[in-house]
Amino acid sequence: MKVQEENELYDEINVVPMLDLAYVLLVIFIIMTTASVQGIKVNLPKASNSPSLAKPQTKAITINESGQIFLDAYPVTLDELKTRLSQLKAANPELPVVVKGDTVVQYGKVMEVLELLGQLDITQLGLVTQRLVK
Structure with missing residues (x-):
């Protein structure tokens, strides 16, 4: 075993702590970028210029192209949606x-959700569309 003397200079650099730091920073970067993605992406229909209806306490019900219903990015059934909205x-x-609602979703699925909202007497209702690009 080689013992270094007190005044002897090191001829190599220990890079293990630097690699540990790089891996930790990489993991933090990956977690932060995936955490910033929110909601369910759907292809919204086009509409004329209209003011934004979203408010901070607004609940969003999304129906994707396969007919799956989401309440604020969480998948729910119609019964679960009714329970949560009534609460x-x-x-x-x-x-x-x-x-x-996605542009290719069946109209009946949107009507089921709208009927449920009517049963719960929710009158503050908006349908989200994209702005028409001219």
Whole structure:
């Protein structure tokens, strides 16, 4: 075993701590970029210029191209949606809701959601569309 003397200079650099730091920074970067992605991406229909209906306490109901229903990016069934919205409506009687339906989703699926909102007496309702690009 070689023992270094006190005044002897090192001829190599230990890069292991630097690699550990690089890996930690890489993991943090990956986690932060994937955490910033929110919501469900759907292809919205086009509409004329209209003001934004979203408010901070607004609940978003999304129906994707396969007909799956989401409440704020969480998949739900119609029964689960009814339960959750009735709880939210009890907490906030003026609960605003927006419905986002993909352009290829069946019209009947959107009508089921709208009928459910009518049963729960949710009157603050908006349908989300894309702005028409001229």
